[in-house]
Amino acid sequence: MTRTSDLIDVLVTDATPVRRLRLPATRAACWLLFAIAVMLFVGIAHGVRADLALKLHQPVFVIGMVAAMATAILAALGAFIASVPGWSRRWLLLPVPASLVWVVTIGYGCLTNWVTIGPEGISMGETARCFATLALVGTPLSLLTLVMLRHVVRLSPGPVMVVGSLAVAAMTAVALSILHPLDATAMILLWNFGVTTLYILLGGRYGQRLLGWVAPR
Template identity: 45%
Template sequence: MTTTPELIATLASHPTPIRRYRPPVQRAVVWLSVSALLIGVIAIEHPLRPDLPTLLHQTPYLLTLCSALATGVLAAIAAFLLSVPDRSRLWGFLPLPPMGLWLSSVGYQCLTHWVAIGPKGITLGQTADCFATLTLVGLPLGLAASLMLHHAARLDVAKVSLLASLAVSGMTAVAMSLFHPIDASVLILTFNVGSTAVLLGLGLFLGTRFRRDR
């Protein structure tokens, strides 16, 4: 077994300069900029929904859009703050107020439009299209968040992962509400936060089993 002085000597034996992480809020801003850029690139390829100018004058639509955006922004900031050891764990509650507002205004249309029955028979509904856009936006954002927050795996992996997935959900919902005629918030939250929760639960279960078997 390695003694502590031996471990210290080993750790200090290969001194290489490392690049310090920027402050968490700055890193969150970088991630949010990537999100904005991605949505911008998709907007070039994918036309904005035709009724957008009208919707921008309607309070329910604006409420959903702004609360989703606020949830995404604040969840990203909270995730980056919690990924650093010395910040208060209370930052984890930061996105809860806008998230409550967002959840109170979401619709579930996307969950009910998986198939469409028309003159051509049964075809894929708008949900399938939603799902494609959701993957197109959510996957790169999730990947970027994972890369930027991987160090948190040694600290508070559950909270940081859930906050990051909430941030991805918020930004994906903003993108979807700009491109898609039906509300996909429930689908987005289920896809992002749900899959993260399942993965975390699986990790916890397997970890417990592994430790018990040892």
């Protein structure tokens, strides 16, 4: 029977160096820089909404944009912190205050402007462009989040993936608000609440499988 000391010596001899993860704040900053780069690329290719300058003078729109951006940043930071072994999962609650403000501004806009779509409604062309923006912004951010959180695959990743998905949804909502004139109508529920719910459900339901697919063996 192998003695404990001999076993330790064998394990130490055969051990390979492990690359330490970067600090959660550093990883969150890298994620945010990538998100901004994607939004700039899509914004240059698509162009911002024609009434953006006017909307930036409306407090509800500005507060909603800031709250959505804060939700994305805090959710990303909370997910990266909570993915570190030994750190408290309470960090996942970090985006809750900002997300509540975001939801309130959306609800207020819908209640006060829920019939402002106009006589011609929203054309299929604009809807198609919104879906394209959603895919161009949300898809790379989702894949990056998946890769950056792959190390949490064996540590009950469900809650972490849910918050990471919330970060992606909030950042996508920011892009949609800047590029498309669909806020303060029923469409805001589809794009903001719908996108958020979709990412959260997919992250919570398939997060472990997806993380297992990209995690190193």
